Amino acid sequence: MRRRFRRVLIPVGLGAASVLVWLVVTATAGQAPAAGRFPPYKAPRLAGHADLNGVWQAFVTANWDLQDHEAQPGPQPEVMGAYGAGPAGQSVVEGGEIPYQPWALAKRKENFEKRMMVDVTDDKKWHDLGDPELKCYMPGVPRATYMPFPFQIVQGSGDYILIAYEFTSTTRVIRMNWKKEAPADAWMGWSRGRWESDTLVVDVTDLREQTWFDRAGDFHSDALHVVERYTPVSPYHLMYEATIEDPKVFTRPWKISFPLYRRMEEHIQLLEFKCVPFTEELLFGRLRKQPSRANR
């Protein structure tokens, strides 16, 4: 008897699946797709893998704050007016909140309060104060992905994929199927890639501990481990996910996700945002030669 039912159930199951496919396809054809949902998509192939080549950009405001944030004035509105103001945005963190350990929450608050302060007079304290973005440091992972600048993926047939970011001309090499230890820590970490179906999974370790996640002071320790997932969901979108693990700072791993958009301008290319000259006066201006009394 069981056997008989099974024979009936399989065709019914197949029928239901095809109805579902039909529903998805018709629901999305000829009308704006529901935000956050993409119809089934198979990316074009390059040397046997999904082709992720292109100039991409995130359009979230996570660089101001990964979590929910209201619009905010800039740090010196008396000088900057509305120029320095930050946009409002919804949290890109799954569940809304970053699971900080209590001490770390206090540290985050302190980071934010001192985000515009720098002190480079002592080598040992050089990195202690201020948002690394303010000082034009390479932003680390995952922050580089949601800086308000485009980045380009250069994927060929070899064992290495280049990701080049416009912000401070940062680059990072994804080493496919790399099994060995990282030889040194780095601002952009050490990235090992692998394919899971059409998803490029990048395991990132050995990140310098001094990078932040955003201007709100969200931070990590030297134990940071990030696993990124880049999944093509349309010719114009990659879905980006990053799982962030750092047992010294958080109570559990947590995840961010948002789409990346293909920049479609004809002849789009990364331009230069070499910001070192923009931060030198802040960092080194106090060491400028002072006019002598005789010349005053």
Added chain:
Amino acid sequence: MSRRFASSIGAALVAAVVSFPAMAGQARKPPPKSAAWTVPHTPWGDPDLQGVWNDATSTPLARPDGVSDKPVLTDEEAAEFQRELAYGLTRDRRDGGAQADVNRAYNEHWMDARRLTVTKDHRTSLIVDPPDGKIPPLVPLSPERQQARAARAGAAARFAAGLPESHEELSLAVRCIIRTDSPPYLPTIYNNDFQIFQSPGYVAIAPEMIHSARIIPLDGRPHIRSTLRQWLGDSRGRWDGNTLVVETSNFRTDDGVIFQNADPATYRITERFTRVGAQTIHYEFTVEDPHTWTRPWTAMIPWTRIDPAEQMYEYGCHEDNFDIVHLLHGARIREKNGETVPKRNPER
């Protein structure tokens, strides 16, 4: 050790060390062809240049006077040439007193061993054209450009004396803005590695020195408009047989920041990358600027493939640039102690 070539080489080396990206050499030979080897291609049909390559050599950009009649040396002469060049580049030198000795010892720590070897073809200059291996004479410079050069020379003298007035007086290399990541690529003390990536329609070159990758479109698109300028310029590439030809213009207009103080408005560089064997790329560049040199000139530098296990590392230059604070802080202390910049010899 004989000092046959020493005096002229010494002068060339001093110039090379002072103007950071300013070295290199010469002799155009047909690429060595091995019968068994053919240029590999990517799955989409482009010649395959992918890999990590190293361009270090001690062969100077311009031919030293001591060897002006010898574009190519015999094995024995080349060994001597190499010894003398290495002497000039390393801590083995003992002239100049204790301070100079300490500085050389510090630099030795960074020295890429490949930087101490001459090119395998035993040329005496990386420059292959003009045939004398020298950078062509300058055209008469406008008063503005002469003034700009004098201002930079003044800043360089203050830097050399340990008395820079501000970060703006330091070179782009010291400030970690541009080093040998801007074309033309020239060998220097360390970080002589370049990783080449390719995808359909692009070649990307990522130098280890700082981290600015040049992503070069091959689709025939026009340059960005002349109103938009960049430290690394704007590059467009195409294939000429198995050779990647890259033309770069649109350099930033701050005069003096680009190669050999050329005029950014008229400066152009054409680079040719030809894979001549499994382990070698011939990197040839031609620079032209009618506002600076009396004629275009060309150099060729062999790039050697390095062991894939020898990875390129991230070079976080600015992020840990403690040096710049030490330099400026030291300058302020020297000022307080009444130190001044030595008067420059008007002959130089």
